[in-house]
Amino acid sequence: MSPLAHDDLAQVGALLTTARLGRTHEHHQQIGSTNDRALEWLTGGAPDGALVTADAQTAGRGRLGRPWSSPPGRDIYASVVLRPGAPSAAFGSLALAVGVGLCEGLCAVFGDQLPTLALKWPNDLLLDERKLAGILCESRWRGREVELVIGFGLNVHREAAQFEPGLQATATSLAQHLESHQRVGRAAILAALLHQLELALERFFAGGFAAIRSRYESRCIMIGREIQVEQGEGQRIAAIAIGLDDDGALRAQPREGGPSFRVQSADVWLA
Template sequence: MSRPDDALAELPALLTTVRLGRVHEHHEQIGSTNDRALEWLGAGAPDGALVTADAQTAGRGRLGRPWSSPPGRDIYASVVLRPGAPSAGFGALALAVGVGLREGLVAVFGAELSSLALKWPNDLLLGGRKLAGILCESRWRGREVELVVGFGVNVHRTREEFEPSLRARATSLALHLPEADRRGRATILAAVLHELEGTLERFFAGGFPAIRARYEPHCLVIGRAIEVEQPDGRRVYARAEGLAEDGALLARPDDGGPSFRVQSADVWLR
């Protein structure tokens, strides 16, 4: 059933942000919202410019992996950010985006999403299955950094609408919420952008320490047995001990070796 607050083209009327989404480009279908946002960034898109789409034909996630993007079912969005010369490192940007996504979703759905977890570094899990993913891309212009932050949230899909290969590890809001409590994509995205704007302001001013207290309580991997794929393809079995000041994951190998930092490797729960 179509919802009046589902059309992303109607997002401007629902926004409460100062910058994010105030300049908005919506597509019925596009290759990738991140690719379009990067192109728009190069052409002078302002800080906070937003690209959304009802469908992506070449959606992608971290490490170039394809992102399932059927028409009209989910949120596919990318935001242009121009923070200038950051006063703190921004390597933990995906963690900050995760905080904004989680808090925006909880703002809409309340206690029904209280178990929504952050899987380091760029996924949100509900009921142990992937609900949302994040893709951050950057480039430097002199001493200033320019960023595109993309995210996808599975909203309306039924189990049958997920590809067979995804059904055991992906989920949607529709699979966890009763019909009466569901909301349209525009309402959800407006709430996410509102929370994301404030979170990013704090992050760009103070780095990961400025958002640590809002990330760690919901981080799924801390204290858990994990498997880490090293750049050379080797798998290391370890336990996640915590997060460094820059957001890197600290892990101790099961074989008793010294703790090591994980910054961009794949991490799985065991």
């Protein structure tokens, strides 16, 4: 069987090993945004674990509404509906739990073939310090219960020249780091991601960030590194990332000295 035999995202259901995630699934050849569709479906009664996938997005978006490059048939674009009920833990660090699940899913598929795979706080996966995947979490409240959509885009088959010129220096894909015989179809990858994501989310919803903290920190590329932290109006401060707080906030020490400070939502760059 060809390594890319399981590339059709519409067929991921046959490969699932999850209890909930992806068991209800709709696939689109092209859509504006999988997250937008999942939010719409959530309002319409989508069950917990419902999955939206697409081969292409015309209005894919990432954190802070930034556009997400989404050409047809090359990558994974997916969003999952979650109905955890009344919150037992703060959800501000949900993207960190999603990052752990995605990272462990890729490791389950590729083993040690991706030695430079890492997490970049708060919502990116990097490979050779270039962006491989991004995460977008959105929430709505229904009374005292929270409803969530978690979306992610993973660059799978694109070669370097297939990225827009503005992304070629900062983005990467699995294809650029694997030999042809090592490559795996998108549906097979997605099934593994959903399996590990389900496990990570179960831990997170039961115990908050503390339950996945060691898994996150062991793969976080930023800890101990010099970073640039957005300070508003285009200003940045140089600092050293020293760890994560109990709620998932990044803690940094100014490079020039002084008390450490928390970073909760600002943009952060590796120096």
